Amino acid sequence: MVAVTSTWTEPGNTATALLLLGRGTDPASERGVDCPGDLPAPSDPDLVERATAAKAALGDRVFVLGHHYQRDEVIQFADVTGDSFKLAREAAARPEAEFIVFCGVHFMAESADILTGPAQRVVLPDLAAGCSMADMAVLGQVETAWDQFTDLGIAEDVIPVTYMNSSADIKGFVGRNNGVVCTSSNAKRALDWAFEQGRQVFFLPDQHLGRNTAVLEMGFDLDDCVLYDPHKPHGGLTPEQLRGAKMILWRGHCSVHGRFTIDSVREVRERVPGVNVLVHPECKHEVVRAADQVGSTEYIIRALDAAPAGSAWAVGTELNLVRRMALAHPDKQITFLDRTVCYCSTMNRIDLPHLVWALEELVAGRVPNQITVDADTAKYARVALDQMLALP
Ligand code: SF4
Numbered sequence: 001m002v003a004v005t006s007t008w009t010e011p012g013n014t015a016t017a018l019l020l021l022g023r024g025t026d027p028a029s030e031r032g033v034d035c036p037g038d039l040p041a042p043s044d045p046d047l048v049e050r051a052t053a054a055k056a057a058l059g060d061r062v063f064v065l066g067h068h069y070q071r072d073e074v075i076q077f078a079d080v081t082g083d084s085f086k087l088a089r090e091a092a093a094r095p096e097a098e099f100i101v102f103c104g105v106h107f108m109a110e111s112a113d114i115l116t117g118p119a120q121r122v123v124l125p126d127l128a129a130g131c132s133m134a135d136m137a138v139l140g141q142v143e144t145a146w147d148q149f150t151d152l153g154i155a156e157d158v159i160p161v162t163y164m165n166s167s168a169d170i171k172g173f174v175g176r177n178n179g180v181v182c183t184s185s186n187a188k189r190a191l192d193w194a195f196e197q198g199r200q201v202f203f204l205p206d207q208h209l210g211r212n213t214a215v216l217e218m219g220f221d222l223d224d225c226v227l228y229d230p231h232k233p234h235g236g237l238t239p240e241q242l243r244g245a246k247m248i249l250w251r252g253h254c255s256v257h258g259r260f261t262i263d264s265v266r267e268v269r270e271r272v273p274g275v276n277v278l279v280h281p282e283c284k285h286e287v288v289r290a291a292d293q294v295g296s297t298e299y300i301i302r303a304l305d306a307a308p309a310g311s312a313w314a315v316g317t318e319l320n321l322v323r324r325m326a327l328a329h330p331d332k333q334i335t336f337l338d339r340t341v342c343y344c345s346t347m348n349r350i351d352l353p354h355l356v357w358a359l360e361e362l363v364a365g366r367v368p369n370q371i372t373v374d375a376d377t378a379k380y381a382r383v384a385l386d387q388m389l390a391l392p
Contacts, residue, residue, distance in 0.1 A: 054359035062099045069343075071350070101358055104347070113378070114373055158202050268314040281294050301325065
């Protein structure tokens with residue numbers, strides 16, 4: 001009998017390997033950099049104690065931000081929780097904090113760096129915590145599209161609008177071209193403003209938020225929206241389609257919210273009589289249409305907090321948040337909209353070992369995983385962010 005030995009070789013730095021493993025370096029992407037330090041083992045029984053001690057040792061020098069989609073083991077150490085925009089503002093309102101530890105994903109930490117003072121350092125506990133949606137719009141692709149608009153003679157009348165969930169590069173592009181950033185709470189106000197400035201909107205990177213806002217809140221037809229696919233020549237659109245559209249939507253989506261389907265809605269309505277379906281506007285258009293309510297993460301939290309005891313809810317957003325809301329409201333029946341359990345995998349990269357490591361590094365006088373945005377990009381990204389803050 002021949003002994004067989006098998007050696008498994010880790011794949012190279014392909015996009016898939018980076019996505020799955022967070023190994024190697026991909027400078028064009030939000031994610032994919034090794035954690036440079038010695039992480040404590042997840043099984044270490046002292047992790048909570050170590051995080052508590054490190055945070056206490058740092059005192060007011062550190063401010064920990066926790067996005068709603070973070071794990072409970074991390075959220076327990078957050079000084080404030082919120083959505084990406086609220087957290088960026090909270091960071092900006094703490095000029096005394098030398099270190100902002102951002103428990104969220106890369107684009108959020110970039111926004112915090114843009115909005116905080118030059119002496120403040122923003123730390124992302126795991127650099128592999130990116131956002132697949134933000135990664136779907138790369139600056140070079142967006143500039144190619146813009147050149148196409150210029151060649152067609154429409155760029156002067158196109159106002160770029162980018163969702164907060166985009167890289168600093170994209171926000172900088174939008175600021176340079178007289179556009180605005182929006183969140184899922186103020187997308188309609190941003191679009192109203194944009195249509196006062198120009199005839200067409202170039203909406204980045206989430207097609208669903210753009211389409212849902214335009215059609216359901218502004219009364220546009222689906223035919224007023226075209227989808228620009230950066231992987232096809234000319235975005236897969238004819239000059240006539242580009243000239244005729246009111247909304248030019250970038251082909252990007254959230255891999256978490258995009259998984260909810262119309263079948264998920266039908267199935268839960270059959271399973272739970274009287275259920276209220278509550279979804280995020282990053283969900284597909286047909287799902288949002290079939291839901292009872294749609295709103296941002298903060299809206300979802302307020303709606304569930306205010307719901308009467310005994311009411312039933314199926315919620316289409318990230319699972320950590322839905323689970324936390326269900327635990328907080330045992331008198332209400334709160335379930336995840338889809339039967340298949342799904343977390344945001346990149347959000348979940350920030351776990352307690354990474355948080356402990358980051359805090360202990362700060363205590364030791366080292367700044368790990370600092371997120372910095374170059375001055376020129378930050379300047380124009382800030383123009384687009386300030387324009388959002390100035391929205392009526
Ligand atoms: S939930 Fe979606 S939009 Fe939010 S960080 Fe994850 S992939 Fe990005």
